[in-house]
């Protein structure tokens with residue numbers, strides 16, 4: 001049994017409906033197949049990490065129908081507009097400051113105040129964005145640590161029949177999008193990909209900075225959002241002066257990741273709750289989270305947040 005859907009108008013409408021209901025759909029782009037969820041739906045985004053069996057939360061790329069839609073998610077400067085005008089729709093991803101009103105779940109950006117955006121060129125990805133009427137996120141549609149899929153049957157090999165796949169044929173580029181960060185003083189190449197650096201440099205009028213010198217490559221993200229207040233893990237109860245972040249049966253005096261002990265709900269709430277408690281300025285004690293399924297990624301994130309900070 002497979003779950004390969006046609007890309008005619010009824011297949012696209014069905015896929016958009018599935019996303020609206022909080023489900024996942026694999027969608028072809030010009031680079032590789034992506035595993036899509038509504039960018040605003042924290043629980044669906046958590047389901048992506050669960051499905052990919054990712055042991056950590058890497059931020060995801062927000063896919064938009066056009067530059068106008070991308071400007072509701074990210075703040076564009078002159079440089080960003082020049083690159084968008086030249087390469088969109090197409091395989092270039094821009095990392096930009098997140099717009100204040102962006103309707104993007106905190107899990108998408110791993111709590112960072114930057115966001116990666118791109119406008120895909122593939123007609124099926126475009127049709128799905130049009131039918132949905134809002135952005136979706138889409139990491140490559142493979143289990144963690146495996147090769148990115150470039151055909152619908154590759155995706156079925158990864159996830160079996162559980163995830164419907166819109167069959168747009170083989171991907172033209174077969175290589176992920178190039179990622180350029182515009183959040184530092186100089187445009188930086190974070191991931192080489194389908195658009196060549198020299199073509200980007202021709203538009204910018206100067207060379208791209210290579211990652212390094214404190215700027216980390218994607219996949220090795222050390223600069224995830226970390227709270228300013230101390231974090232204590234595997235706590236059974238708060239000590240004097242602490243705020244308690246509960247899970248399951250362990251109390252919810254201040255906040256709970258999931259009162260029912262649901263890991264998907266916990267992942268969906270994680271970054272927003274850390275931010276909210278951080279803003280209160282008091283140390284945080286966190287209940288222990290089972291080290292299984294999404295709990296592995298949640299614990300990875302909590303361990304980093306609790307680790308001693310570089311000074």
Ligand code: TXA
Nearest residue numbers: 031033034059060114115116138139140176177218219
């Ligand atoms: O071609 C592509 O970009 C494909 C197709 C499906 O669109 N998608 C893709 O997504 O390659 P993914 O999740 O496999 O890779 C996204 C990369 C990650 O390495 C992540 O670290 C980086 O983008 N990224 C996302 N948001 C970021 C941010 N705010 N700052 C720095 N890097 C970011």
Ligand code: MG
Nearest residue numbers: 139140141148
């Ligand atoms: Mg990938």
